[in-house]
Amino acid sequence: MKSKNIGINTICTHIGEVEDKQFKGAVSPLYMSSSYAYEDVDVKRYPRYFNTPNQEALCKKIAMLEKSEAGLIFGSGMAAVSTTMLAFLHKGDHVVLPQTLYGGTYNFVVEEFHKFGIEYSFAEGFSEADFSEKIQKNTKVIFVETPSNPLMRITDLEMISRIAKQRGIVTMIDNTFASPVNQTPADFGIDIMIHSATKYMGGHSDILAGAVAASEEHIKIIWNLAKNLGGSLSDYTVWLLERSMKTMVLRVKAQNMNAKKMAKWLDKHPLVEKVYYPGLKSHPDHELAKKQMNGYTGMLSFEINESLNVGDFLKALKMIKPSMSLAGVESTILSPAKTSHALLSAEERKRQNISDGLLRFSVGIEETEDIIADLEEAFQKVSKMEKI
Template sequence: MKSTKKFGINTTCVHIGEVKDEQFKGAVSPIYPSTSYAFDGVDIKRYPRYFNTPNQEMLHKKIAVLEHTEDALIFSSGMAAISAALFAFLQNGDHVIVQQVIYGGTFNFMVNEFEKFGIEYSFTESDKIEDFLPLLRPNTKVMYIETPSNPLLGITDMKAIADLSKQHQIITMIDNTFASPINQNPADFGIDIVLHSATKYMGGHSDISAGAIAASKEHIAKIWETAINYGGNLSDQTVWLLERSMKTLNLRVKEQTKNAQIMAEYLEKSEHIDAVYYPGLPSHPQYEIAKKQMKGFGAMLSFELKSHIDAMQFQRNLQLIKPSMSLAGLESTTVSPVQTTHALLSEQERLERGIKNGLIRFSVGIEEPEDLIADIELAIEKTLKK
């Protein structure tokens, strides 16, 4: 059989990680929903919480191939994956360096949970490598980054972070959710552990909650030892749905990425927009870094409305684009980070991270860009009349 490393991306999405229907020869993977398996006379003692049911095992293979890693684990949410990965490599007395602008849920987890376990942490002043260096300590065990970051689409130089960490024998972790495996493969740049909210692009239809970790077999084995104690496994029905959804991952993300570029260029020219944050714009401060490490600039962007336009009223006036909590579905959505993803941060903490009240995060879907543009223009017009 042809090596999986030689398959095209669409072939990989469709065929790698499917469960073969040996009995009826069906075209799609069968579901194995059992929570109780034989323990005698079997090679593998299967148990859902051990991440080793047939559907789980095969989906791990798909994710690992897509992320260019040796192995992977699938979880019940992005935060289940993130917390399992961090706690696998951190213990009392250890220190972690964290990029300043990260997903609000991750930030909240760190500041509320780490101190309980005696884990020290330091946030950088920016996503530049120069800001990581002064924070190094003898007890630093992990560097945690997110690129593109949520919600300002900042870009961190992955190779620079990986090189610095290897010099000091530090584990690197990245939240790769916004890019997806289609637009970015951090393992190719030396990052040790790749994390995803699989709820987003991997699921892609706004109906699945899941998380994923991709890494070497050695690192996955260490994470597994911790993860089995936290109960973050995903039900096999949802595993099956996720595997089905990932068959179209490349098709969906490429179309969304193309649309996002068009929308970013349109918004940057609008007289009602103060700023647009999208790594595919030459005006983005890390545009050159993004070009080096991304295969596509992604389908996420953010923009700041000028002060004369109320951000919430603008979103209420949208007819096609949905104001919605999550992101990365086929449908375009917006969200106000100050109301949702970063609501747990204080106003000062948000402002320090550049998150203003007029900021809107825009997840671009597969609709025609001209329809999205018309919807935005009509919403602005209605808002200005209020």
């Protein structure tokens, strides 16, 4: 099969398979061994070196999906984020990041970087000026997250790539919320793509994994540190992840469609103050999202009326699960202030416009009529409680 121009569903289904040479099975065999021969072999395999048969095969799929030369898979999204950043940042270096970041990434930066002598600055907005003014002589990396978690802000990837390349800076993106289905940052010149593969790549709320895709040169730099930090993934989970990714496009497109319907419905609801979804024309980055995304994702956030109790609203839901994480086939919802951004101080959350009434909604593949019915019943129940 010529892999250069094949479609994304075909990549998900066929690229990165391990051939079953013995029994000719239709799916990849699973190699569970943690110990491999080292004499008279082409490759000296060791799980911590990210080169077992199942690991190597899956990395090919991830790399092709992100239009990159190579990939690595990790034990979690944060293992992928932390290893990749530390591979390119050393004592005396500086990194620029957006103010609105996933809480785990933000906490990693502010809690750990000073221990390594790494400096950092947060861009207060999303314009070229916002990022450019934070760049210093010792800036080595610009790290972005788009759409952002949880307010769904969009960063101009072409702009980030341009200002970085002018200065010899490496660019990184957390592409988790978009997935390669909705966004391929390499098309805009971004160097390194990072994912919490727990989310859309896994898609069934039963896998913990991270992924990185980049040039062979950049992956080698990351691998040199990764092999020492030991954030590799078990081969059974690798096998499960490959299985899950075969349906990623189908799942994500269904979630895109449902999320757009839900955003429009919530935007008109009298008990909803604001909806954050780049697919809405009212979103400040809607035109940019149209330009650099193929779909608007299955993620959105919304703020409920301040008269309603967030905890009571979540408890009133019956089908939608108040649950950590996101991007499973089932709809889930959470309060960022109590979960994903709980490590931030109240002041830091306020600076990022994360209110106590904000809810992050991961829309699943259920019929939207059923999702709407569950939300409406909860709104009505909590509204009556407040009037008593």
